[in-house]
Amino acid sequence: MDITNIKITRGNPLIMGASVIGNKVNFAITAKNTSQCKVILYDRETGKEEQLSFEASQVIGNVHAMSVEGLDYRKYDYNFIVDGNIVTDLYAKSLSGKKEWGVQPQNLRGTIIDDDYDWEGDGPLHHPFDETIIYRLHVRGFTKHKSAKSKHPGTYLGIVDKIPYLKELGITMIELMPAYEFNEVYVEKQPTSMKGSFSIPNEKLNYWGYTDGYIFSPKASYAYAKESGSEVDEFKYMVKELHKNGIEVSMEFFFPEGTNPTLILDCLHYWVMSYHIDGIHANCEPAVMKMIQTDNLLSDTKIFTYSFAADTDFYNDRPEIKNLANFNDDFMVTARRFLKGDEDMLNTISYKIKANPPGVAYVNYVANHNTFTLFDMVSYDRKYNEDNGENNNDGAVYNYSWNCGFEGETRKKKVMDLRKKQMKNALALVLLSQGVPMIYAGDEMCNSQKGNNNPYCLDNEISWTNWNTNACAKEIFAYTKAMIKFRKEHKILHMPEELRLMDYKSYGLPDMSYHGSKAWYPDFAHINRHFSAMYCGVYAMEAGRDEEADVYVAYNMHWEPQKFGIPSARKKKKWELLCTTDSNTAYDGDRIFTAQPRSVAILIAK
Numbered sequence: 001m002d003i004t005n006i007k008i009t010r011g012n013p014l015i016m017g018a019s020v021i022g023n024k025v026n027f028a029i030t031a032k033n034t035s036q037c038k039v040i041l042y043d044r045e046t047g048k049e050e051q052l053s054f055e056a057s058q059v060i061g062n063v064h065a066m067s068v069e070g071l072d073y074r075k076y077d078y079n080f081i082v083d084g085n086i087v088t089d090l091y092a093k094s095l096s097g098k099k100e101w102g103v104q105p106q107n108l109r110g111t112i113i114d115d116d117y118d119w120e121g122d123g124p125l126h127h128p129f130d131e132t133i134i135y136r137l138h139v140r141g142f143t144k145h146k147s148a149k150s151k152h153p154g155t156y157l158g159i160v161d162k163i164p165y166l167k168e169l170g171i172t173m174i175e176l177m178p179a180y181e182f183n184e185v186y187v188e189k190q191p192t193s194m195k196g197s198f199s200i201p202n203e204k205l206n207y208w209g210y211t212d213g214y215i216f217s218p219k220a221s222y223a224y225a226k227e228s229g230s231e232v233d234e235f236k237y238m239v240k241e242l243h244k245n246g247i248e249v250s251m252e253f254f255f256p257e258g259t260n261p262t263l264i265l266d267c268l269h270y271w272v273m274s275y276h277i278d279g280i281h282a283n284c285e286p287a288v289m290k291m292i293q294t295d296n297l298l299s300d301t302k303i304f305t306y307s308f309a310a311d312t313d314f315y316n317d318r319p320e321i322k323n324l325a326n327f328n329d330d331f332m333v334t335a336r337r338f339l340k341g342d343e344d345m346l347n348t349i350s351y352k353i354k355a356n357p358p359g360v361a362y363v364n365y366v367a368n369h370n371t372f373t374l375f376d377m378v379s380y381d382r383k384y385n386e387d388n389g390e391n392n393n394d395g396a397v398y399n400y401s402w403n404c405g406f407e408g409e410t411r412k413k414k415v416m417d418l419r420k421k422q423m424k425n426a427l428a429l430v431l432l433s434q435g436v437p438m439i440y441a442g443d444e445m446c447n448s449q450k451g452n453n454n455p456y457c458l459d460n461e462i463s464w465t466n467w468n469t470n471a472c473a474k475e476i477f478a479y480t481k482a483m484i485k486f487r488k489e490h491k492i493l494h495m496p497e498e499l500r501l502m503d504y505k506s507y508g509l510p511d512m513s514y515h516g517s518k519a520w521y522p523d524f525a526h527i528n529r530h531f532s533a534m535y536c537g538v539y540a541m542e543a544g545r546d547e548e549a550d551v552y553v554a555y556n557m558h559w560e561p562q563k564f565g566i567p568s569a570r571k572k573k574k575w576e577l578l579c580t581t582d583s584n585t586a587y588d589g590d591r592i593f594t595a596q597p598r599s600v601a602i603l604i605a606k
Contacts, residue, residue, distance in 0.1 A: 003041070003050055003071065010058050011065030016266060017091025017216065018078055020114045025073050027052075028065035029089065031082045037064040038081040042109055044228070051081065077109035077228075090263060093270075094217050094229045095181055101140065101154075101221035102205060102459065104185045113229045115274050122240045124278045125248050126300060127172050129322055129361040129436050130494045133484055134250070135171040136368070137441035137465070138208070139179045139222045147467040155224040156231070156238040163245050169444060169477075170484035173248035175281060175304075177369060178209030179235075180253070181217040204389075207463055208369065208456045210254045210283070215267045218275075239276050250279025250302060261288045265295060272301050279304060281327075293324055308360045322496075325361035325436060327368075328352075335366050335429045336377065336400035339422060341557050341598075344526035349555075350514055353433040353533065356498040362435035366426040367443050370396070372453050374426060374443035377401045378419040379408060384451035387458060395454030408451065420472055421598060424479050424581040425557070428600040431483040432493055432553055441465050444480040445473040482579070486602075490548055491540035499539075508570055509536040509550070519565035519591070530556040530595065532564050537605075549573075552603040556595035564593045569605035578602045 011026045019026045027039050039052040054064040077096050080087045088095070092110035143150035143158030150158040159174070166174065184206050223231035239249050251271060255264050264284060271277050279302035282292055289305055292298060304325050331352050338345040355362055367374045372383075381403045385395045404418040423446070430437045441447070442465040449455055455463040487493050492511075499512040514522035515532045522531050532555065537548035550569060556562045568591075569575055577587040582599035595601050 003052075006071050007069040008052060009067045009069070011067040013060045013063035013065040015065075016063075017089050017093065018073075018110060018112045020073060020112065021067075024067050024069045025071050025112060026065065026067050027078075027080075028063055029080045029082070029087070030062050031064060033059050033062050035064075035083050036081075037083075039066070039068075040079050040081050040086065042077045042079075044075060044077060073112040073114075077111055079109050088214070090214060091216050091266070092214055094232055095214055095220060096228055098181055098220045099226045102185060104203070111229050113232055117233065117236050119236070119240060119276065122243050122276055124272075124276055124301070125243055125246065126278070127248055128496065129302070129325060130356075130496045131172065131488075132248070132302075132436050133170055133172045133487075134175055134363065134436060134438040135166060135169070135173070135441060136175045136177070136365075136438055138177045138369070138463070139219070140459070141207075141464045142441055143465075145461060145464040145466050147469070148465065149467070152224040155222055156218075156234045157224045160238050160241050163241060163247070166247060167245055169481055170488065171247060171439075173250055173279065173302075174242065175250040175252060175279065175438075177252050178213075178254055179219050179222055179251065180209075180213060180215050181219055182206065182209040182211050182213035182254075184209065184211075186211065205457050205459055207459045210456070212256050215253060215255075215263075216270055236275060243276070248278035248302075249276075250281055250304065251275075251277050252281035252304075253283065255282070255284040255288070257285060259284065259288075261291055264288055265291060268292065268295075269297055272298065278302060281305070299323065304363065322359070322361060324359065325363050327438075328362045328364050328435065329368075331355075331362065331364040331433070331435065332366050332368070332371070333400055335364075335426060338529075338555075338557055339366075339425055339429070339598075340400065340402035341529055341559060343529075345557075346522075346524040346528055346531050349429075350522070350524065350531060350533070352435075353429065354499055354501075354512060356434040356495070358497065363438050364430050364433050364435040365438040365440065366430055367440045368438075369440065370454060370456075372399050372401055372451070373440065373447050373449055374423055375419075375446045375448045376451055376453070377426070378404055378422040379448070380451040381407060382451070383453045385454055387452060387462060388454060389457070394456075395452075399453055416472065418598070420475060421581050423476055425555075425598065425600050427476075427480055427483055428553075428581065428602075429555075431480075431487050432600075432602075434494060434499065437484075437487070439480070442467075445477050446470070486579075490535075490537070490551055492535040492537050492548060492551060495540070499535075503536075505539065507536060507538045509534070509538075509567075511536050511539040513567075515552075515565055515567065517563050517565060519567040521565070529558040530554070530562040530564070534567060536570070538570075550605040552605075554593060554595045554601045554603070556597065556599055556601075559597050561597060562595050564595060566591050566593050566603070573605040575603045576606050578604045 016028045037054045041050045058066045088108045089110040094111035097105040097108045140154040144154035150161045152158045218231045218235040220231040223234045281304040338349045385392045406415045445468045503510045516523040535551045580601040582596035
């Protein structure tokens with residue numbers, strides 16, 4: 001190791017970690033100003049070490065910063081030494097020792113990287129929320145299953161392999177569950193009955209990534225190439241290729257309670273600026289969330305969480321941009337209860353399909369990572385989490401699911417036909433509602449976790465996405481694709497602003513209206529399980545489109561056929577049955593429409 005020709009001066013204390021600036025490397029770490037701090041460099045070829053000490057003149061407050069000129073940084077990894085203890089940099093942009101998935105690192109060190117990358121003019125896409133279709137996935141699990149037939153299984157390049165599939169489906173944004181360097185292997189203490197012993201260590205896997213880690217560095221084990229720093233370019237390449245195909249990228253972050261707010265904001269700024277991500281899904285304390293939502297640099301980045309108030313009033317230099325959104329568990333619970341025929345659900349579900357408040361978008365879904373998948377939601381009444389090693393005590397006890405008459409896997413045609421219909425009904429609720437639709441990876445092709453609603457510690461075929469190609473999967477995929485296409489073609493189904501249930505433009509019809517057994521008379525009594533919604537297409541002209549057809553959607557979650565009153569169409573047009581989740585449905589243009597049990601039907605005025 002030869003560092004005799006380097007020159008060390010005072011560094012920039014505002015740029016934390018190790019950053020390449022021209023021909024210099026800026027090192028900065030936070031520690032008490034009385035601490036003795038050093039940089040330790042590791043020669044990758046020889047293993048030799050060299051230490052560089054921070055001088056008193058390089059300490060400002062609690063930040064120690066030095067600038068090293070002439071260092072051939074590509075040859076070295078680094079750590080900090082604080083009062084004699086080796087500390088891995090929380091701001092490290094890449095890490096050595098983390099290349100293998102599921103292996104406890106022995107020599108964890110930061111890698112000094114140059115952020116230069118040929119983006120070819122790329123930048124965030126800025127799709128508005130009302131034009132967004134989200135597809136949520138786990139980077140490893142998305143293409144790890146052999147059925148994925150990916151050239152690069154379980155990696156960022158595996159996602160690139162599936163871009164044609166995502167485009168065919170109609171996706172405009174993918175959201176990645178944690179894909180930075182989280183600590184997937186941790187040791188938990190298990191009690192023991194041995195006298196004189198209090199516990200025994202037990203290694204456990206955190207497959208999902210909701211734990212601590214190094215939040216500036218893309219997860220190296222998710223990269224196909226294993227060279228030092230390769231995960232950085234591979235992640236950027238993935239984002240660039242997705243952007244070329246009109247698909248945004250959102251990243252989910254988990255910040256444990258007590259995480260330094262400055263660290264969090266620095267992290268989010270870095271990912272937006274260096275990786276061109278379009279969205280941030282932040283799990284953090286409310287006070288920190290307030291900082292994120294009012295941050296100027298993030299004012300046109302989509303910010304997702306679970307806790308924004310619907311009437312959020314926030315500082316934004318571009319108030320015309322709606323960039324805050326809530327993941328909507330309430331929609332999921334309401335939709336599942338309505339689907340299985342619970343009483344007194346009409347008032348709630350009719351509001352949920354319309355909800356689109358001005359300050360905060362709602363992300364609607366019927367399945368997520370910590371619930372039953374869509375297929376399991378219609379196949380299991382109870383959870384089966386024994387493989388998690390917690391005696392089936394983990395995970396949500398009640399999932400608002402219904403097995404359609406048989407628990408678990410079956411080939412009974414009557415049961416499977418009902419399950420297919422219920423999955424279509426669920427997808428219709430999501431894709432015909434005004435909020436932002438989100439599909440959990442694999443739900444569009446009948447992915448099952450065998451009744452496990454919490455596979456947070458499983459890295460196997462239960463947690464991996466199964467790319468089913470059976471007849472049921474093909475049918476559900478085709479239906480999902482068609483419904484996304486229908487949504488995109490009818491702007492009235494995804495307006496920028498919430499519909500008012502009023503004819504405030506004097507077009508002859510309200511923008512949206514509810515109906516029941518009689519036209520214009522919805523009956524939301526607790527015993528009813530059917531209602532319909534009509535959308536006046538002319539209101540979509542306000543969103544810059546030509547006038548489009550009026551749409552009428554009948555929802556019948558009763559186990560018996562129900563009659564619906566059909567309003568007269570505008571301008572002497574005629575209602576036609578466009579599609580239905582029950583093939584036995586027919587419509588002859590009369591003012592009365594009969595919906596089959598547990599079905600959704602769409603009529604269009606032509």
